[in-house]
């Protein structure tokens with residue numbers, strides 16, 4: 332049968348990659364052609380993404396992809412959600428703010444004063460995260476930045492604009508702005524009345540496109556640079572979590588997923604949003620997915636707690652050998668100090684080990700003594716939060732969960748997988764690591780006719796190409812290496 336090759340640009344909060352995917356009726360091969368760090372930069376006015384460097388690295392990756400695979404048909408871009416650039420004409424008005432910048436707290440209050448949180452949830456279905464786009468925009472309105480802007484593009488749409496000259500808003504990522512109606516399905520449209528009440532001009536926002544739609548060919552200057560003259564940009568689930576969930580090898584409908592990286596996105600896929608008061612109180616979100624599916628999930632703080640601790644140690648001139656540290660952490664007898672990973676104090680960059688210590692002292696629990704203990708405490712607290720969240724999901728959505736798929740970078744962390752199995756009492760199926768890039772590739776491949784069918788058949792292909800590793804729950808004692816089978 333026919334098959335072909337596409338490229339995925341996948342930008343995470345700590346690193347980016349460009350991957351080549353060869354897809355056919357029974358084929359899914361992926362490998363990376365470029366990997367690069369994503370290090371934010373703090374300047375006098377706040378914390379920013381180094382977006383130009385990300386773009387340059389993406390172009391270099393696409394050049395490598397086109398050189399290796401001259402038959403390359405298309406490219407798709409995904410990244411973390413909510414963040415954006417303001418534009419005036421074609422010009423970007425300053426480097427985009429990082430969602431961990433603290434300018435947004437006042438934005439939450441200002442927005443809720445105009446539209447009460449209960450009404451807002453009924454309209455957009457989103458959990459309240461202080462960095463949701465609409466709260467960031469309230470800050471931009473207060474600073475006057477909005478008054479000089481005439482356009483806004485979310486990060487993947489911004490890079491797509493630079494590649495093609497076309498301005499669009501891909502729907503899955505647009506759903507994280509808080510400005511899209513939470514009707515589910517493929518019908519979600521901009522909530523123009525809400526924009527009006529929040530003083531946000533409708534003209535800031537480009538028209539919506541759905542994952543799978545062609546956006547357009549590369550600009551001639553870009554094509555000359557990259558070398559792929561036939562290449563077109565195809566919209567994918569441009570919110571990385573939307574692409575990741577496409578790439579989860581779920582074979583039955585009693586599965587939950589954990590997309591584990593900087594964040595743990597813990598949830599299920601539903602045909603329609605859950606907008607109940609109980610759901611709002613539990614701060615669960617309804618994000619728009621590929622093919623009109625709803626991602627019903629909660630953001631759990633994730634491996635950021637670990638990566639930011641490591642960054643602190645390294646900054647203090649004390650480098651860390653992570654595999655060794657994780658092995659020491661796994662060897663400690665459990666259970667350990669459990670803390671609430673979702674405490675808002677852990678959101679901003681800074682000295683995480685000190686903050687965890689402070690949390691423990693405030694709550695009169697024993698702070699971790701050594702680095703290995705701290706790592707164990709982070710990973711075990713994260714696993715406990717995974718379990719807590721999964722129990723709530725069944726209560727709120729009625730969806731039974733008998734299997735937990737854990738994908739993304741965290742699926743390589745054996746301690747995290749095993750402890751998640753232990754705390755949930757459910758089997759954890761780990762992998763693939765690159766679920767996000769896989770989801771990006773598959774949506775393009777389907778648009779090109781290299782793959783066909785529903786998300787279910789795409790996921791069956793993922794399962795076949797990347798059989799997950801099974802972690803069975805153990806009562807306690809945590810035998811980490813004994814029960815892994817391929």
Ligand code: LFR
Pocket residue numbers: 343344410411412413414430570571572593594596630
């Ligand atoms: C994961 C993610 C989450 C979103 C957070 C901020 O990378 O996209 O889904 O809540 O980053 O954008």
